[in-house]
Amino acid sequence: MTRRFFLACAALLAIAGWAAPPALAQSADRGAAGAKFIQDLGQRAIGVLTQQNVSRDEIRREFRAILQEGFDVPYIGRFVLGRYWQQATPQQQQEYLQLVERMIVDIYADRFAQYAGQDLAVDQNLKILGTRAEGETDTIVSSQIVPANAPPVAVDWRVRDRDGRRKVIDVAVENVSMSVTQRNEFASVIQRGGGQVEALLQALRQRVRAG
Amino acid sequence: MTSLRTRTSFGRVAALVLTLLAMPLAGCATAGRETTAAADDANDPLEGLNRTVYGFNQIADFLIINPAAEIYRTVLPDPVERSVRNFLRNLSSPLVLANQLLQGDWEGAKNAGSRFVINTVGGVGGLFDVADGMGYPYQHEDFGQTLGVWGLPEGAYLVLPILGPSSLRDATGIGVEWFSDPVNILAENNGYGWVPITRGATTGLDARNEYRGVIDDVRRNSIDPYAQFRSLYRQRRASEIRDGRSAPGGTTEFPEFEDTPATPAR
Numbered sequence: 001m002t003r004r005f006f007l008a009c010a011a012l013l014a015i016a017g018w019a020a021p022p023a024l025a026q027s028a029d030r031g032a033a034g035a036k037f038i039q040d041l042g043q044r045a046i047g048v049l050t051q052q053n054v055s056r057d058e059i060r061r062e063f064r065a066i067l068q069e070g071f072d073v074p075y076i077g078r079f080v081l082g083r084y085w086q087q088a089t090p091q092q093q094q095e096y097l098q099l100v101e102r103m104i105v106d107i108y109a110d111r112f113a114q115y116a117g118q119d120l121a122v123d124q125n126l127k128i129l130g131t132r133a134e135g136e137t138d139t140i141v142s143s144q145i146v147p148a149n150a151p152p153v154a155v156d157w158r159v160r161d162r163d164g165r166r167k168v169i170d171v172a173v174e175n176v177s178m179s180v181t182q183r184n185e186f187a188s189v190i191q192r193g194g195g196q197v198e199a200l201l202q203a204l205r206q207r208v209r210a211g
Numbered sequence: 212m213t214s215l216r217t218r219t220s221f222g223r224v225a226a227l228v229l230t231l232l233a234m235p236l237a238g239c240a241t242a243g244r245e246t247t248a249a250a251d252d253a254n255d256p257l258e259g260l261n262r263t264v265y266g267f268n269q270i271a272d273f274l275i276i277n278p279a280a281e282i283y284r285t286v287l288p289d290p291v292e293r294s295v296r297n298f299l300r301n302l303s304s305p306l307v308l309a310n311q312l313l314q315g316d317w318e319g320a321k322n323a324g325s326r327f328v329i330n331t332v333g334g335v336g337g338l339f340d341v342a343d344g345m346g347y348p349y350q351h352e353d354f355g356q357t358l359g360v361w362g363l364p365e366g367a368y369l370v371l372p373i374l375g376p377s378s379l380r381d382a383t384g385i386g387v388e389w390f391s392d393p394v395n396i397l398a399e400n401n402g403y404g405w406v407p408i409t410r411g412a413t414t415g416l417d418a419r420n421e422y423r424g425v426i427d428d429v430r431r432n433s434i435d436p437y438a439q440f441r442s443l444y445r446q447r448r449a450s451e452i453r454d455g456r457s458a459p460g461g462t463t464e465f466p467e468f469e470d471t472p473a474t475p476a477r
């Protein structure tokens with residue numbers, strides 16, 4: 001049922017891309033552009049991860065650069081602090097953003113490396129299944145990542161379009177949003193620390209020092 | 212044999228007690244505001260107790276469960292492991308079918324029924340999932356989900372000993388299924404009391420291996436693993452209740468922040 005649905009979506013997308021009359025529209029264009037954006041991003045990321053004869057540090061550096069370019073990391077950082085952002089002093093906000101950006105890049109890099117097989121081409125590894133518009137600015141690009149020895153994983157990318165500049169602002173794996181999970185976790189750390197943003201900063205500092 | 216029987220009935224009594232406890236509590240929770248996993252509200256009034264059980268589970272995992280799962284993984288070749296999983300899933304298809312019917316999901320019921328017949332007959336008693344290739348993919352359904360479809364709120368978040376993340380609603384579901392699983396009832400009535408226990412233990416090991424990636428990920432990346440497991444569990448269950456469809460109008464908002472500063476200098 002779901003497979004058939006996805007196939008239908010993929011087919012629809014293909015048809016929309018080729019045959020949609022210009023009047024039929026912007027949202028189809030936006031979807032196609034979003035899908036292409038994710039496809040390119042995945043291609044570049046896997047290209048970096050599967051380089052031969054390049055040091056691990058260099059691979060990590062290049063991967064981080066791609067993440068910073070393709071993801072709106074400051075936005076994600078701001079989002080996951082939720083309502084506690086207003087509570088933080090400007091200095092805390094500054095420090096938080098620096099720490100959280102490192103953490104987000106680390107985590108996304110870690111997860112991507114886990115899912116991406118080492119010896120598969122990207123078109124086998126990352127399948128775009130469809131797109132849907134979400135509000136005025138966002139496109140959800142549904143994809144499937146097929147790891148080497150495991151069942152496929154459903155990954156939805158939320159792409160925000162700001163005057164033609166696209167950035168990923170959330171990734172949902174099997175309908176579980178990474179940003180929401182992170183926000184819930186941070187809220188818990190702060191609540192357990194007596195409602196103080198400082199408690200979170202402390203945990204983040206520790207993590208960065210350890211990592 | 213007798214000792215096994217005794218343990219089984221103890222398990223049943225425990226499940227019954229849990230069910231009876233959970234029922235009214237889940238009812239109470241209805242009075243409160245239904246919260247979504249996306250909200251900051253963690254829905255965890257029993258957090259202190261839950262964290263204690265969570266700590267206990269971590270130790271049990273370190274000492275027993277993970278080592279056992281690792282042995283299981285190492286000893287069994289991949290195809291055998293897959294067959295065990297297929298077999299266990301096939302055993303639970305009567306329950307899945309019942310839950311699909313209770314949820315009024317006729318398509319899903321057709322899928323579960325077809326899977327059971329195809330895999331039992333063509334998949335050598337369920338060892339091979341031939342139905343998947345024929346357009347009948349596995350779908351996980353349980354009574355907790357059914358209660359969710361019926362509109363029962365999740366109730367407080369719960370961490371169960373050994374079983375891990377749950378909720379009042381889902382623990383109720385586990386209790387009800389324990390009593391109503393046709394395979395277990397059949398086995399019990401015919402004097403095969405070891406069947407439900409063996410099945411339960413194997414299902415546990417298989418599940419531990421299935422979630423290994425997620426568990427390792429959380430342990431590597433999280434600054435509050437308990438909170439992260441809680442969030443993952445709640446989002447996952449909400450999605451399962453919707454059968455993977457996106458929430459109607461209830462998705463998390465991703466506002467444009469007026470106050471987001473530019474990327475700080477590195």
